Amino acid sequence: MKTITSRDNAQYKELVKLAGSSSARRKAGRTLLDGVHLCESYLQLRGMPEQCVVSESALLNPEVMDIVGQLEAKHAHVLGLPDALYNAVSQVEHGVGVMFLIATPERAVTAPLSVSAVLLDGVQDPGNVGSILRSAAAAGITQVYCSAGSAFCWSPKVLRAAMGAHFVLDIFENVDLAALVREARVQTLATSGYATQRLYDVDLRQPVAWLFGHEGQGVAHDLLAMATHQVVIPHLGQVESLNVAACAAVCFFEQVRQNQA
The missing domain is CATH 3.30.1330.30 (Ribosomal protein L30/S12)
Structure with missing residues (x-):
């Protein structure tokens, strides 16, 4: 020593x-x-x-x-x-x-998306990013793609919030999400508070690319338009929306539920 x-x-x-x-x-x-x-x-x-x-x-x-x-x-x-x-x-x-x-691992996107994955469009809070990584790993998702505006995944705060999830995930940063979605071989689901289709009414038994957006602005309009589905998580309380990390966890484990049903 x-x-x-x-x-x-x-x-x-x-x-x-x-x-x-x-x-x-x-x-x-x-x-x-x-x-x-x-x-x-x-x-x-x-x-x-x-x-x-x-x-x-x-x-x-x-x-x-x-x-x-x-x-x-x-x-x-x-x-x-x-x-x-x-x-x-x-x-x-x-x-x-x-x-x-x-x-810190540096990975380049080399192939079209063909498995379940997480796409983060400008999610800026390190705690949210870390929680999303942790939930994704727990749900068996192995790939995460982050836009240039998202929090740096290897920052101390993200690492602490993810509790080791980084080490079972392939994390790609500074990704052109529009190009990724355009070439993807799986359906893309974007969450939106303005969507009319409920999360629970979508068949999630096949691989899905989950698209989550900025804490205040949500998913960018161009990406929303490219998504296969825009979905909403119905809630009963008098709140405008769910925190993005909570929203992601609900989505991931609804997919788990459907695949185990």
Whole structure:
């Protein structure tokens, strides 16, 4: 284990920059997984990180020491920091004291859409994006396509909200959703508060591309017009609409219900 004790260390400065700047994460193609659950999930599903960073006090935690032991057994890079330096990097208040530095996957769309997938058109809230990823993974969906205006999927807030779902999904960012929908080999369902067709009246036993839009503006008009179906989730209470993450969960598990019926 290598130890850094100075804030002026170049490697430490890079960690601080990655932790606090989305543009730095995008430019470097790297991000940080903060917390035992994310680190354990990454180890189980993706393998070794570029580096593990631990706080001095975390070395007394059995879960953290188990992670460190697995990494050191495979000669992976482990970096120790005094608590004060670690806490300046971590975005988690009262966290456990362990994080992974990983390369963020970059995937290009190479084939027409032929399986159930999620398409996010300008969904900007990181919590919403993370919740949608988590629900999609739980429902057995494996592909997510995000427009340029959507939240960066590998940001710390999205990662925390998704709770490890990233590691079982193929995530594509900065995607031309119009071209994807145009060439898709599956039906596209767009949610809209103005639609007249109910979600529950659509046959969802075949693969579906689910299209969800911006929290305030919804799906862009050109994409709505291209969708095979525009659907609404009926609700009884005196509210205008569902949160986009809640809407997505209802859609995914109605598809699960129909396929298991």
